[in-house]
Amino acid sequence: MKVAIAADHGGYTLKESVKKKLESLGLSYHDFGTYSEESVDYPDYGILVAEAVARGEYDRGILICGTGLGMSIVANKVPGIRCALLHDTFSAKATREHNDTNVMAMGARVIGPGLADDIVELWLTTEFSGGRHAARVGKIADIEKRFGRDAGIGGC
């Protein structure tokens, strides 16, 4: 599994810690930045991961900012991305089983590195349940189509 990861300045330290977790799991990842605690704009980094996952270059994406909120909003603007904002292990497992999420976001000002590691491991190792959940995820794709290029909104 190939993982894309990015953070803003608020998530930089937690990103560095999550990278160690990915290494301990034997997973390859690409770090799209940011590379310091200097202030940056979270949309500039969230979009890099979301687009790379949407293009199929990476299987999963992990985004970290202060709250996780901004990053999750950015990622969910990209067609094909289903991003979950995660701060507990129950939701990490449930969103993989039910929503087949391909990107997850966390807030470094909300949780600590130990819980973040548990969430990341569970989210990366839980399979999608399929079945009735696949039909529901299909309905999300239908909604995306209604508001996407096919509907003449946002396209050129």
Ligand code: RB5
């Ligand atoms: C940066 O101060 C902060 O706004 C950002 O990290 C994130 O929490 C936005 O949603």
